[in-house]
Amino acid sequence: MAALAGTPPSNATGLDSVAPRYTVGSVAKATRLLDLVSDAPLDGLTVTELARGLQTSKSTAFALARTLADRGYLRPVDPGPRYQLGLTLVRLGDVAANQQPLRQLCQPILHNLSTSTALTTRVAINDGGQPVFIERVDAPGTIRFHTPLGIPELAHVSSAGKAILSTFTDEQVKEFVTVHEMVRRTPKTIVTLEDLLADLTITRRRNYAVDDEEDVEGVFCIGAAFFDHTGTCAGAVSATGIKRDLAPREVDDIGRAVAAAAGQVTALLRGTPPPATDPR
Amino acid sequence: MAALAGTPPSNATGLDSVAPRYTVGSVAKATRLLDLVSDAPLDGLTVTELARGLQTSKSTAFALARTLADRGYLRPVDPGPRYQLGLTLVRLGDVAANQQPLRQLCQPILHNLSTSTALTTRVAINDGGQPVFIERVDAPGTIRFHTPLGIPELAHVSSAGKAILSTFTDEQVKEFVTVHEMVRRTPKTIVTLEDLLADLTITRRRNYAVDDEEDVEGVFCIGAAFFDHTGTCAGAVSATGIKRDLAPREVDDIGRAVAAAAGQVTALLRGTPPPATDPR
DNA sequence: CGCTATGTTCGGTGGTACCGAACCGAGAGG
DNA sequence: CCTCTCGGTTCGGTACCACCGAACATAGCG
Structure with missing residues (x-):
């Protein structure tokens, strides 16, 4: 509605977005x-x-x-x-990523997963249902995907997002999609709540989520959620590859590997956080 | 000199550093x-x-x-x-690193160097003589070094820094050390201009620089400079490892590999940006 | 040789960034 | 249970400074 305002009619100050008070x-x-x-x-x-x-x-x-x-x-x-x-x-981005406690824990796990599956692996944190990737490990020799860090990505089209949503109740998922509409990215994108809930049910059963060309054509993705010490979903691990490079038989093997990696992250988040000596 | 100023006596406004006019x-x-x-x-x-x-x-x-x-x-x-x-x-840090044109070019080269040498490799840009690392590739399986990105590091103690300084004239090096004093980090650190110039002469001869526990004890580093299309030094590639893991015989092999990688970067910066077919 | 478009510099002024003080809410300690 | 304290949040009022417009400098172009 306020799209094609050539001149700023009601707001000449340049402050366009919300000004919820106390902003400099x-x-x-x-x-x-x-x-x-x-x-x-x-x-x-x-x-x-x-x-x-x-x-x-x-x-x-x-x-x-x-x-x-x-x-x-x-x-x-x-x-x-x-x-x-x-x-x-x-510098600040590096520090910011390192301040996310996940990154330190996940790096070796991602490396292992990347070499064992020969895929590009990433880890996202759960930002209210949306996955925000904070670290990636490229598989050696693969083409590099365009995977920016720090941006909330679409939850319903990414394996990490669906892994996170699979930890929600149906009610919570319904509420989520009312604020984040399910835009279509490819012909295979899930765009209805009904289909999404069905997909999430399957996801819960097998412990990993699959993005089969639902975000980008030709790209295949497998993700699994991990949980913090309170039991709530803290984020997800995912592995990405080119669809035609994957034999269908492989998918479940990779899925189990990704789920296992996510399990390792969960264990680290639960158990002994300090890697050094803290015998309290 | 101005190190231990507990309270800012003359300046209570909070503006401590320079205010060269036109600052918000x-x-x-x-x-x-x-x-x-x-x-x-x-x-x-x-x-x-x-x-x-x-x-x-x-x-x-x-x-x-x-x-x-x-x-x-x-x-x-x-x-x-x-x-x-x-x-x-x-996000901004990721974009900022990607906006450095070097990063895109260097990633595959770093990956190759990292796997062929089994060392952690990094690339720094030349910031007026100081190396600023903008990307690192960890060797799989190695312990992770504390290598922050985006910070200007000491030139006279790092292999990347000495590689960069080796492209300077003696006059320029002399001027450089007058503004950046040669602080000692370990017993092996080079702290006199004379010794530094001698080291740089050797560096020029063999085409790669060596940091033999001059920055951190037990850590060994080999670096080589690369050049942009104008022929000036744009930065350096370096490989880092634990000293006792390296057989002395290996050093020259690794040095040649690092120098070759830097040569690849130089070639990319000069000539054909597309890295696809280059059958030279 | 203008002419345009850009980066830079310079006063003046209205808005705002800053402060101090007051208001809450949570723990700690009595 | 009450009180005290410390930290987060809110609120007015004012000095200041962030913003603007206009002018200057410079480079590229017809």
């Missing part, structure tokens, strides 16, 4: 700037492009960019200063 | 907040701890934290809201 305007604007740069094509954005994207004046965009560049959040590249994301964000 | 105060403060959280222990910081760290009032720290949390830069964790770095930073 300039900081919010800076985050929007970073989002802009992160979505931009590879060669970065100029000050004027930033100003246009932020719907603000050149001078403001200039000041914001300078500030962020001084702190290393942006990196000015030579010709007519275009801005890319800077190395400080690499 | 709140955004700078937000970045300091993120730095604080990134350096904090694993369980996050509370609002009051943030306020103390920023030398500001609770309400301000609260507003900043809320804003950053709304955008996913911070993640509030349950008991008495403690803030950790959020998943948005994981």
